[in-house]
Amino acid sequence: MGQSLQAESYAGDWVPEPAGEDDSTGHVQKIRVSTNPHRVTFEVHSTRYHSLLCGDVGDGWSSAPDDAEALAVDSEGKRFSGNLEWRHQWIAESGLLRTELHGPKVCGPEGPPSETTLRIERKLLSVDKMMVQLQIVDEEVKDVSQCTYCRKAATSTTGPSPVSFLREHGRPLKTLEDRLAVLDKVGQLVADSCEEISQAQATDRVVPDKFHGSAKMILGGIAFYKSLLPEWVKPEPVEDLVPVPLKAGVEAEWAIYNEPKGVCINITPWNAPATITLANAVSMLAAGNHVVVKPPELVPAVSAVLRRLCQRYLSGYVWVEEGGKEVVERLIDEGADHVSFTGGGEIAKLVAARCGQMLTPMTLELGGKSPAFVDAGLDECMLRSIVQEILETKVFKTGQFCCAHDYVLVHESVLSAFCRVFKVMVEGLGAKRNVRMLGRKQYNNMIRLFQDCQAECIPPVSDEHGFHDEAMSVPMTGILAPARDRAVLQQEIFGPLLPILPVRDVQEAVCIINAVATKPLIAYCYTQDRQVEAIFVNNVPAGNIAVNGGPMRMISNYAANFGGTGPSGMGAGFWGRDGLKEFSNRKHAADQSTHLHRARYAYQSSQFAEEDEAVACVRDSLRQPQASERRTGLMLSWSTEYTIFGSGPPSIPIWDIRPTLVRAGRTNSRYTLVLEQLMDAFAEPKPRRQRSSFGQASLSALSKTTPVFSCFGQSFEKFAPQESCSTFFSSTMKA
Template sequence: MTGTAPSVTQQHQEIPETVIRLRATFDTGVTRPAAWRLRQLRGLRSLLTNHTRSIEKALYDDLRKGRTESHLTEIGGVLAEVDHALRYLKRWMKPQRVAVPLNLKPATARIHTEPLGVCLIIAPWNYPLTLTLNPLVGALAAGNAAVVKPSELAPATSALLAGLLPRYTEAVAVVEGAVEETTLLLEQRFDHIFYTGNGTVGRIVAAAAARNLTPTTLELGGKSPAFIDETADMATTARRLAWGKFTNAGQTCVAPDYVLVTPSARNSLLSALPGTIREMFGPDPRTSSDYGRIINDRHFQRLSGLMAEGDLLAGGVSDVEERYIAPTVLIDVPHSAAVMTEEIFGPILPILTVRDVDEAIDFINARDKPLSLYAFTRDKAARRALADRTSSGGLVYNAPMIHLGVPNLPFGGVGESGMGAYHGRTSFDTFSHRKPVLSKPTRPDTLRLIYAPHTSRSFAFIAKAVARTHPLLGAPHRSPRDRTTGQ
């Protein structure tokens, strides 16, 4: 659905018709064979390699992303996901054999993966290529048809994908638009909905999906903390922290949202960060080709308001016409400040002091479960405490964000930061149904002892079998004549 924007009446017609058409295609079985799936993945790869310059320009137009960052965080990430799926797809598709209990033998049991059907992928604006195409890799690898809804807030990338995806893939439709088009899409019946964005819209998506009992994956966000103590290598920590926070001008769901630092590490960190920012982006980051801009005026105004509380260690400069906010570090921020109560999603880094790892854990656990938790420490006891006593979508030691680059690690949130996961094999499983298939020969008929009429012999056999398979359910045993009840 590209070109001149259709009228409301046309939208009401075209969106249902698109879903119906894709379902008819899926129902033919054309998407199920490995050959079709591999062809789609190779098509995505060709799209990325044949139109690299156009993609770079779209990302620059939308977010002022530099060429290197576009390859590192967008194009390269999707290529890696595609190549991983191409390499392992046939292995993923093989039925998985599982053991059968002795009392049910002879029999064979396997898990077959099958595609879900027609899937809806609703993408965000901050990584408009990666967060649109990476879920699509999983949907196509699993043999599904898909409707893709890019973000209207990244219009250049949205238009590019709308023009290219139908040329390089089959059984994929792109719907451009804003709230109205998304609402119309959510009124249709899908077999899976994959949404990346904020929790407010995530709740709307979940509510809409519930009407058709549609399974959902919600990739949300939240406030991802970084804990730093005196055992950290502070020069490396400052570089990695600044890279993770200020990439894409901080508009990253897994960027470190705030820092909890121990008193003995505080001065070293505060001394290192301003110089590190200058090394990365120069004395005036506004002139750096490696530093982006805020997506739109509304987000710029919101972020500008978050800098009102706390003391300024670095940055604080902004330009409304360019939607530029310098890499900014705040210290001594009140816990009740707005910058500490909502996801920042911008280039502002508050630093708070905590007594030790125990106070850091209490601080983290008093808030919603984060999408990611970063710990810069070589203290094994601190690492164990963070792993055992906190809950987060992911836990990474000594670096932010890099867990996204490991295809065999599932990526997703927990609680307020999301539900479900993807990347690599997990993406394939997310867009598949794992169907159990059991086969038992009719001869010999080893089930004859469970048929009615039951005797004391059949009861003894069943009780023994149940006790062996399910000990908690099988004991204590009572005689068939025992009519008493009890706990």
């Protein structure tokens, strides 16, 4: 039986044979085997423990996760203790799938631990039967137990189910102490693993390959969330704005409880695989969720390192599932509680469609064409600072960065000075001007965009600084005034090409930006004119806006969330209180007085002497000043006796009173007159009947909060129609 056939044959759900067999291991096993690269995943269940494990197949030993000892309990009750190493092997000659664990074994109270290897060998007896044999390897091989397993029907849905496993058997994250502890574990992972992650990113051509800068940012984010959590886990009080007549003399305490959503899937991109994996995981874990990470298949070395690290430090909290499209579909179909996707728009449509089938909420961070406007009146020192920030995203981060400047709109009065400074600084890069792409697909896309431009290049492309097929490198190049219908101005570039367009003023720049189909993830404005800044901020619909600053300042403020709008994304990915809100179910609760039932009974028992007096009482109550300000939300409850809490029809909006009276036969002039008076007093357009019709949540649902920072040394908030902008300013300008 060949090795590839073995891999296919071992996959499936396996259960012990019925009574009569020696089931000393007590395991129910689900197995999935991947052949490229070779790895094996086990989901093990018994009456005593539950474990989810994944390991590489090969001869090398690696650190085993904490719950690997679930595989290592023998029939005599002896167990492994301390740090374990493990490995998985194919034994081609005998057709075995072997797992070995090595470490100190507790031999009993009478003796010290000794170094021991436990061997678990699986061998197919037939298509539907597997023999599992447990052996202790000291000076000789000792058989401990064996058990025969029968396979359930093997389908695409069989095998380990990480979403379901974490939901049922994940380690607790409900309490404040649980969450602080797991954030400390993430911090330990980051602090211990910078070099290991950096080496993996260098192997996979991720630029920049050094993880140390991202590590500092993530550690700062962990400290920020730890400071927020003590208040976050407490109920948030909510003002009671129920109209006085409907209170019926009964007060209530309202509160919002921020409860975890459950299990979140984090689908990460190839350009920043470790950073996005851990930054998003921090927000999800802080909110009390378990996390399943689906790293990109384009960076296999980074994916394998993340799997091993999360298993070593975060077992029971975070699971890393490697693979391609079929893995994403399987994970979403398991019924996760939230899906976060970072990547391109076309794939996002597929993810959104899949989530739609399961009604799974999602967060999308999609990038987009991020513009930069350079205003008139800027001196050469400021222009050099602007070009330096552009080159940091286009060269140091290769342009393969969601916040990279995609194109520049330069005021015609400073166009020649900007192009001169740009040319000098790019030529000064020397060999660093040649920027390597991650893979062949990205490199070929740069060639296609460049050949389509048909415009002047700044500086010119040469043999030394050109497109090199073997290295897959692209020269950092400005493209002066390409035609508006060219591909570089129609789609996200994601590389070291920079269109430069002259504009007459900020109004023309805004028109060009708004003519692009994709709303930008982040828009940059470089100006010393406060009026120009106001026009730009209030008229460019972007996820984020930076005035006289670059992207790193934008994403390093832990109090400000970072996310897109429209085609550039939806939802809050990480940082800020919005990051916690995104991955929490904000449950509203009303706690009424213990006198509730007595109060209702009193209202139901009382009857007014005249029906007109009842209507007048309701009318006068509704005309109280505090009620009239909220008249669109007023509700009336009508019954045969016209009591406030009667046993008649349920509470209905004021605009529905007339048809109710008609159906009840109350159509004489007295009712019609009073009804018309009420309708005239509280006439408002009929609101849409949605769950988010009232309250601050409805404003949040229908608005895009745009973090903005500017370097003018002042702070304020701006609210524009259909946009809500939280504006942050820095006291210094990078110049």
